[in-house]
Amino acid sequence: FSFNTEALIAKYFGNYKFALWAAVLFCIVSLISNLIYNMMDRRGERILNLPKAEAEDKIVLSDIKRFKPSFWYVTFLCVTFYSAIFPFTALSTDFFHDKWGLPLKVASSSGFFGQVFSNFAHMFSTAGGTTSIIIFASMVFAPFAGNLVDRVGRRATLMIIGSLVMIPSYLLMGFTHIQPAFPMIILGAAFVLVPAAMWPSVPLIVDPKRVGTAFGLMTMIQNIGLALFPYMNGKLRDVTHGYGASMVMFASLGIVGLVFAILLKIADRKEGGVLEYPGEKKIEPEAA
Template sequence: LGSFAADWSPTWGSSFYSSWSEPLYVAFIIGLTCVGGGITYWIMESYADKKYELGSASETDKFAFADLFKFDKSFWYIVILCVTFYSAVFPFRTFAIKFYMEAHNATREFAGQLNSALIFASMIATPLFGLLADKIGKRATMMMIGSILILPVYLMLVYLDLSLYIPITMMGIAFSLIPAIMWPSVAYLVKQNHLGTAYSIMTLIQQLGVFAFNYLLGWSNDISGASAQNPMGYAMGMWILSILGIIGLVVAYLLRREELGPRGHGLEKATGNA
């Protein structure tokens, strides 16, 4: 909801866009609210610890860094798919509003609404795709479908003269489908006492990728002179994102092949049959 509201801020908060400083004041207030929420949680947690007697946490195996190399192919395929997918989506969202305005003559309000479509789609469709995966399985196959959907989107945005709703809808479905399947799939691939480590490594690599590609896309837009006067300057960055899509599709295919083989973990089976 926070990301959705931020993308819609040019609509509901248009009066704040008269200068560069006013949006920063809004962000400052939101930041203070976050700090207040953290302090409130700490107070409530401290109170609960004193009032209630909680059982001791169960022991977990100690994790050694060398254990990372014991994770099998399917886990690392998921990690690579994760970093390529999020590196193709979030860095694009960083400059998407500017891109829609300069390359497609969208208003600031409409560009923000387009950017929010991914978040809105994930709010509605992600739980539904999760339920579908539990019912039919086919998790690796569904991740392949999501990778296929996102693959042509960026080049469509640059080279094709069509309604923006078409590529945005495709991206929204992929943005809902892949995460709904990808994150829960880790629990099929890793022992329970290593789940925390698996998710933390996966998130770390994902964030490193997002950081690197934010910088890379900014550099490519700058060096190509992307602007309202030169909308094709965005093409280089879109090709970079499309290459990530190709890598993601190949990895999703390899994951599916691995899971259909004798060393599969049940990703292609319905819950209860894994």
């Protein structure tokens, strides 16, 4: 929604600040929704008389040394994958506008909401709409991808495929004039497959008592990448005055992610192959 409306809001109301206030409004709605969910969750626990959270929900830093290689490969894949996706979407609207001349919004004489609808109807022909393909694909197809992973397993294999298709997508956009919607659709497929296979893998390869620590550590390391690579992307843009170097950086992240995905598949095979099984086959709990 934001990629398709931010430029429209700023143009329609005559100031970019209105787009920022729209973002604030959505943050408030998100906060209220979270508070309502929290209250409903607590009420549900009381009504159903559910047990209190156990050790698996707690973060214990001393558990880090007990994690197997497969967990670290998933974590480093997580860093490279999201560092290649989110910093790219931060620049892609300008990229598509500058290189392909895609408009920031669809020309329309209708009212504000009519223009919003028009932007969505022509999302493949605007810079912001093309950027939104990745998120739109995840929004629509992620539940189906999750169901696929549950039925067929092959989590490590799907992570390899998702990492692999990222590489030509960035290189095509960086060094050819192919319409960007096509590589963006491929990136959208990767953004559906990899998270659907990656995040549910953690409880399968980590001892249940250490799941909370595993997710906390994984998210912390992921955010290091999300802090570093937008800065590197900006520096490359300042130095080169173009987008080619940034596309090479994102493709390189895809290559590194592919290496970690392959190492994950090898490590998983040595640890019993739990990631390739359908359903929820888990590792045996470790001895204390």
